[in-house]
Amino acid sequence: MQAGTHLESILSRGEFALTAELAPPRSLDFAAFDRKAEALRGSVDAVNLTDNLSARVRVSSLAASLRVRGHGHEPVLQLTCRDRNRLALQSDLLGAASLGIGNVLCLTGDHQSLGDHPQAKGVFDLDSINFLAMARRMCEKGVLESGVEIRNSSKSPLTPPRLFIGAAANPFAEPLRFRALRLAKKVSAGARFIQTQPVLDVAVFRAWMREVRNLGLHEKVHLLPSVIPMRRAEGFEFLARNVAGVSVPAALVQRMRRARDQEAEGITLCLEIIEQLRQEPGVHGIHIITVNWEMIIPEVVKQAGLLPRPSRSPEAD
DSSP states (O other), rough: OOOOOHHHHHHHOOOOOOEEOOOOSSSOOOOOHHHHHHHHTTTTTTEEEEESSGGGSSHHHHHHHHHHHHHTOOOEEEESSSSSSHHHHHHHHHHHHHHOOOEEEEEOOOOGGGGOOSSSSOSSSOOHHHHHHHHHHHHHHOOTTTTTTSSSSSSSSOOOOEEEEEEOOOTTTGGGHHHHHHHHHHHTTOOEEEEEEEEOOHHHHHHHHHHHHTTTGGGGGGGEEEEOOSSHHHHEEEHHHHHHOOOOOOHHHHHHHHHHHHHHHHHHHHHHHHHHHHTSBBBOOOEEEOSGGGGGGHHHHHHTTTOOOOOOOOHHH
């Protein structure tokens, strides 16, 4: 079943997709969020709304998805298993579909001990693979996890949600030899597009992609590796220390430290990685993540030669 989203249409047509990540605010003040969303207009094909990023309380990803749509963006709703059991996950999937939000990224979620409520109880009723399988059954068979059909009564028609279901992948987590196999499980469970952890070590990513192609996964799922333009060398060092499974080559940090203008060098590094990823067989797009630097995304996209973006197809409206 086709979800009919703009992102799905671009990828299905074989065009190179661009998505970016935007974190909802930590209060009811949307001024900065709205400025960032407006700045991204015309530069990306869809915007990810994170779900309590880094296990810190923020405005819900569903509410933020509606907000960003008001700026002309197609949202990618992120949902984590950390905060919801299977009832809540299915409820949010149905709610998203009822509101016309068709792209969903199914995540396990960062552990709550890393966030601002370390004493909170994590739910983890399902993991991301089980979540994907449940979402797929809802869309393809019109049934809930319990087997109950998605209809109001026995006389009502089935009303399955139409969703373009995605997942995350980490090519850099140890042991590396199992990473492509884990991706295969997510594809088998129902993932139709994949966004990865930030690619800073291109050599390791290429090795992962070789395994992905050996398994034929590049022909079964749309792969969007992430890039991250960084302002300072300290930002890369922070990632290496605090974000599990992110590989940061020492040479990259040293190059940033030697640069007279670290912001400019960070953009140059990002552009170089984008160009290398575009040449990698099986890569179908790029996902851009920033650390409080969303305003640089349009410039990165422009310098990467990725403008103009594909027009919206009629079925995605």
